[in-house]
Structures are given as C-alpha cells and as structure tokens.
Amino acid sequence: DTGVTQSPTHLIKTRGQQVxxxxxxxxxxxxxxWYQQVLGQGPQFIFQYYEKEERGRGNFPDRFSARQFPNYSSELNVNALLLGDSALYLCASSHRDGNQPQHFGDGTRLSIL
Amino acid sequence: AQSVTQLDSHVSVSEGTPVLLRCNYSSSYSPSLFWYVQHPNKGLQLLLKYTSAATLVKGINGFEAEFKKSETSFHLTKPSAHMSDAAEYFCVVSERGFQKLVFGTGTRLLVSP
Structure with missing residues (x-):
C-alpha cells in the first residue's frame, strides 16, 4: 500500500507570499x-477534514485554510506568509472519523525568507 | 483541555540496555493515548495506541507502554535498545472519539554502541 504522500517535499517562499x-x-x-511542526517542538493541530467537511480547527489565524476534494486528497493554503510560518507541515490520514489511528506523511518543509 | 508532559527532553542509553521514556497526561475525559516515533527528516510513525482495552499495550519493534490511571502516566519501555531506535519520540493524547492529536514536546533517544 502507498502511504500518505505530500508535495512538494521542500519549498522556499518570501514573506507576504502565498503557498x-x-x-x-x-x-x-x-x-x-494537517499539523504544523516548528523546529524542536511537537506538531500542532491545524485542521481536520472528513468527507469533505471541516471537522476540527486548531488555534491558527485565518491566513490558514484548507479543503478536501471528492477523491479525499487535501490542500492546505497559507496566505501572507510570515517568518514564523517556517515549519514542517505534516498531513495525516485515517480510515474514518473519530478514534482512529492516524498515518502521517513525510511532510513538506516550508522555509520563509 | 488535554495535555501531555514528556519528562525528559533527552535520554541516552547503550545498545542492549533497557529504554524508559516517561509521559504524564492530563485529560478531562477518558483519553486515547499514543506513542509516535520520528526519524530525522521523516514523518511520524505510530508505535502503539491505548484506547481503554488492556492497560499494557504492545507496539511495534518491541516497544510497550503501560497506562496507569492513578498516576496519569503512559511510559514507553523497551527491554533492549537497538541503534536503529535512535529517534525523537512523542507522547500523544486525544479525546476519545475525536481526531485532534495533542503532542508532547518530544524526547530524543540517543543510543550509543
């Protein structure tokens, strides 16, 4: 089975851009x-989607948004990038909603210059 | 609110000796508890999961953890460390029935020959 795949693996942006x-x-x-992992810290929950509906949102500003498509793939969008957005962004999937084990991808490393 | 405290930021052991990584949790509800491992530049891999069945949980690669409600602890152990166990370990809590995972700050396990 193919695991959770994330793209791109690395990304470099400048302040104010969108990703x-x-x-x-x-x-x-x-x-x-979706989770954000700043260097040296544990991942922080950003969003959860199930059946294309948002089911949970963490304590992140409105610059962060996401969506899920009919094939269950997902996008995370971040506007007006700040230096503090530099992090490893992790995606996790699970079979159903509720108390299911989550399987993580290798993440996207986002660097803001 | 749920939280986990990983009591050691770094643990150093010699290959072949036992491993103990300590975790205390706080939860208003019956929690689900997990241990994840993260190797450098990789995503997170689920080691084991507790969801109110047996209090002693066996995971992959010889790891196990014991849920102790009276001590609000969920410590991770392994009888004999291997060089490949060197990684960052995260203790994680979630409210039963919900997907949001709350991570500890992590414990870096160092294994020397």
Missing part, C-alpha cells in the same frame, strides 16, 4: 488532518 501544500491520503482513508 499551497498538497496531501494524498492512503487509499480508502476519508479523514485528513
């Missing part, structure tokens, strides 16, 4: 979650 990160879940998984 779109992509995630393809494991086949058959309908729930996708």
């Amino acid at each position: 779109t990160l992509r995630c393809s879940p494991i086949s058959g998984h309908k729930s996708v979650s």
Whole structure:
C-alpha cells in the first residue's frame, strides 16, 4: 500500500507570499488532518477534514485554510506568509472519523525568507 | 483541555540496555493515548495506541507502554535498545472519539554502541 504522500517535499517562499501544500491520503482513508511542526517542538493541530467537511480547527489565524476534494486528497493554503510560518507541515490520514489511528506523511518543509 | 508532559527532553542509553521514556497526561475525559516515533527528516510513525482495552499495550519493534490511571502516566519501555531506535519520540493524547492529536514536546533517544 502507498502511504500518505505530500508535495512538494521542500519549498522556499518570501514573506507576504502565498503557498499551497498538497496531501494524498492512503487509499480508502476519508479523514485528513494537517499539523504544523516548528523546529524542536511537537506538531500542532491545524485542521481536520472528513468527507469533505471541516471537522476540527486548531488555534491558527485565518491566513490558514484548507479543503478536501471528492477523491479525499487535501490542500492546505497559507496566505501572507510570515517568518514564523517556517515549519514542517505534516498531513495525516485515517480510515474514518473519530478514534482512529492516524498515518502521517513525510511532510513538506516550508522555509520563509 | 488535554495535555501531555514528556519528562525528559533527552535520554541516552547503550545498545542492549533497557529504554524508559516517561509521559504524564492530563485529560478531562477518558483519553486515547499514543506513542509516535520520528526519524530525522521523516514523518511520524505510530508505535502503539491505548484506547481503554488492556492497560499494557504492545507496539511495534518491541516497544510497550503501560497506562496507569492513578498516576496519569503512559511510559514507553523497551527491554533492549537497538541503534536503529535512535529517534525523537512523542507522547500523544486525544479525546476519545475525536481526531485532534495533542503532542508532547518530544524526547530524543540517543543510543550509543
């Protein structure tokens, strides 16, 4: 089975720009979650989508948005990038909503100059 | 609100000796608890999961953890460390039935020959 795939693997942007990160879940998984991991810290929950609906949102500003497509893939968008947005962005998928084990991709490393 | 505290930022062991990574949790509800491992420049891999079944949970690669409600602890152990165990380990809590994972700050395990 193919695991969770994320693209791109690395990205460099400048302050004020916008970025779109992509995630393809494991086949058959309908729930996708996004996490931000700043260097030296544990991941922080950003969003969860299930069946194309937002089911949870973490404590992030409105510059962060996401969506899920009919094939259950997902995009995370960040507008007006700040230096503090530099981080590893992780996508996780699970089979169903609720208390299901989440499987993580290798992440997208976003660097803001 | 849920939270986890990983009591050690770094743990150093010799190959072949036991591993103990400590975690205390706080949760208003019956929690689900997890341990994830992260190797350098990689995503997170699920080691094991507790969801109110047996209090002693066995995971992959010889790891296990014991849920102790009276001590609000969920420590991770392995009888004999291997060089390949060197990585960052995260203790994670979620509210039963929800996908949002709350991560600890991580413990870096160093294994020397």
